Amino acid sequence: MPTKHDYPEALSKFTGSLVRRAQQRHVAVWLSEVSTEITSVQYAALEILQKTPGINQRQLGDELDVDRSTIADLVARMVRNELIERSDDAVDKRSYVLFLTPAGKKQLATLRPRVEEVERILTARLTRAERMELRRLLSALLPLGE
Template identity: 85%
Template sequence: MPIKNDNAKALAKFTGSLVRRAQQRHVALWLEEVSTEITSVQYAALEVLQQTSGVNQRQLGDELDVDRSTIADLVARMVRNGLIERSDDPVDKRSYVLFLTAEGKRQLAALRPRVETVERILTARLSPRERIELRRLLSALLQERT
């Protein structure tokens, strides 16, 4: 057992290792508390479309910070599962605009309290101030270099 503890201490100095482990914990909690069928990225897409209905795939991909092929696969899967619908963009005929379906709205409403539970569990050992600081620091890590 001491070897594992020594390794954990050694890896704790690497931000990437801590971020990866935190993400693994988040995924495990998500599967346990939220859904085994709707991923956290799909949930984020539902939230974005609830706030900004009628965005195109590129705009949704930009909001979620995913590339074009990933957003195309994500949208296709969500359309197949009846969570969103796409229509021709009236401005750009080469593009689609996206909307939540009634099922997408229902799923969003059902999942939101579970997502909040994951948030509480994941940050339970942090004070309210530390939670804010953690989000600020993670956001800073994600800022593009200029």
């Protein structure tokens, strides 16, 4: 039976295949280095709420580039896990504003160096310039405005 090593050009010919494989590696390294309970999207939410406390759920979803049902589930899970708290928005009663809890701040501080280690592991074979170029190129794959 052929293995992936028998067809290396077929596996690297398509950008989507490389992006998928890179994402799989990211997930594997994340699970081993950071957390099996906090996802990279949850971590990103913690970082955003640290920088912009009191943003509403829609704004957080926009920042994370996730749809309304996904952000609602994410926020509900993080509230349940006592990482964030949700309050009624004083301006828009249909909306919630979000804040890190003390446990969320502690979790963020604990995870941040581990996340930096994931970055180091994933890009270990790249120079600083290549890391910056990789980020630029990956960003260029996203729709305009992201």
